[in-house]
Amino acid sequence: MLYFKKIxxxxxxxxxxxxxxAGGSSSIWHKQVKAYSENFNLLLxxxxxxxxxxxxxxxxxxxxxxxxxxxxxxxxxxxxxxAHFIGVSLGTIIIYQIFALKPSIVKSMIFSGAITRxxxxxxxxxxxxxxxxxxxxxxxxYALLARIIMPKKxxxxxxxxxxxxxxxxxxxxxxxxxxxxxxxxxxxxxxEHESNNKPxxxxxxxxxxxxxxxxxxxVDLNPRIELNVVPNCxxxxxxxxxxxxxxxxxxxxRKSA
Numbered sequence: 001m002l003y004f005k006k007i008x009x010x011x012x013x014x015x016x017x018x019x020x021x022a023g024g025s026s027s028i029w030h031k032q033v034k035a036y037s038e039n040f041n042l043l044l045x046x047x048x049x050x051x052x053x054x055x056x057x058x059x060x061x062x063x064x065x066x067x068x069x070x071x072x073x074x075x076x077x078x079x080x081x082x083a084h085f086i087g088v089s090l091g092t093i094i095i096y097q098i099f100a101l102k103p104s105i106v107k108s109m110i111f112s113g114a115i116t117r118x119x120x121x122x123x124x125x126x127x128x129x130x131x132x133x134x135x136x137x138x139x140x141x142y143a144l145l146a147r148i149i150m151p152k153k154x155x156x157x158x159x160x161x162x163x164x165x166x167x168x169x170x171x172x173x174x175x176x177x178x179x180x181x182x183x184x185x186x187x188x189x190x191x192e193h194e195s196n197n198k199p200x201x202x203x204x205x206x207x208x209x210x211x212x213x214x215x216x217x218x219v220d221l222n223p224r225i226e227l228n229v230v231p232n233c234x235x236x237x238x239x240x241x242x243x244x245x246x247x248x249x250x251x252x253x254r255k256s257a
Contacts (some may be wrong), residue, residue, distance in 0.1 A: 003052035004074050007033065007042040014257050015080045016106075019071065021089030021113075022177040023142060023166035025051030028088065031242035039250055043083070045074055047094070049173030050165075064178045068097035075105055082107040082190075084253045088238055089113045090177070099198065108199040108250045108256035113235040117188055117214035125149075125210070128186070136219070138174040142166045149210055150234045152254045158236035199256035201226040203248055205233030205240065 003221065005026065016036055018029045026044035036042055046053040048070055075083065082105050087095040092114040099106045118126070125148060132141055143163050150159040166174070202219065205214045208228050219227040228248050230241045238245045 001077065002048060002056070002070050002074050003046040004078070005042075005044045006078065007037045007044075009037055009039065009041050012040050014253065015043060015083035016040045016253065017043045017045065017071070017075060017080075017083045017085050019045065019085060019087040019091035019094050020047065020050065021087075021091040023050070023162060023169055024088070025165055025168070025176070027051065028161060028165065028236075028239065029086075032086075032238060032246060033202070035246040035250060039255065040084070043078060043080065044118075045071060047071075047073070049169065049176070051168070051174075062180070064093060064097045065101065065178065067218065068094050068101055070107065071098055072102050081105070084108045084110065084256065086110040086249065087112070087114075090115060092116075093184075099196070103198070106198050108253060109201075110252060111200070111202045112237045112245060113150075113208060113211060114202050114215055115184070115203065116218050118184055119210075119214055122210050133175065138169070139167060142174065150201060150236070151209075152234060153234075154232060154240065155207070155234035158234065158239040161239060162236070175222075176199075183229065196225075199252070200224075201228065201249070201252045203208060203228050203230065203237050203245055204228070204232050205235060205237050207234045211235065235257055 018026060020026060022027050022096060025046050029044060033042065048056050084107050085095045085098065092111040095109055099109065125145065127144060129141060146159050146163050202215050202225070204215055204227065213228060219225050230237050230244050233241045
């Protein structure tokens with residue numbers, strides 16, 4: 001089973017489950033723990049191959065479905081009937097898949113730096129990455145991708161954190177995740193057409209030049225989905241503008257509870 005950490009709040013019946021992105025670990029939520037734990041029960045999870053789950057064996061059938069099922073197993077093991085799921089970057093895709101597999105355990109969804117559709121820029125970036133992947137050390141490639149996705153000075157904290165977290169990955173695990181990106185366009189098209197009746201909010205940075213515009217397009221088509229754009233902020237809102245992210249997301253969860 002995946003590594004997980006529980007933080008209990010005896011005054012609340014609400015659960016929040018945190019899902020990190022590729023190359024990260026549950027530690028990327030360190031700026032959320034205090035504010036959230038004062039309001040809710042928390043379940044922080046390290047995905048397979050990441051953090052303290054890095055030694056779990058991985059089957060050859062590596063997929064978003066398998067990763068999502070890992071998370072569902074942890075939620076059910078802890079007898080959590082339903083929870084608010086908070087995800088960042090590629091972790092948002094895992095939440096989409098959890099909802100598709102078992103919608104009953106999802107009470108609401110909060111997405112930071114969400115990956116929804118791939119525009120020309122992001123498709124080109126991933127294609128170049130897949131070409132370079134066999135020839136470059138994975139950390140060189142990861143650092144390059146992080147620099148392109150989070151290029152500005154004010155993105156440095158989140159960029160450095162993600163790079164340092166990725167250093168703990170094994171090469172095989174990075175390659176497994178990176179291979180999944182080849183299926184992203186098809187997978188995201190399927191996800192987009194899933195009926196979503198759960199309260200959902202996207203909290204995006206105004207400087208998230210890769211992924212903000214696709215989110216806006218989705219929200220324009222679905223008035224039930226909320227979007228909050230945080231000024232002067234890049235891809236990883238929960239790190240770069242933690243206080244704003246916490247205030248917006250906690251208020252949303254209270255409203256959705």
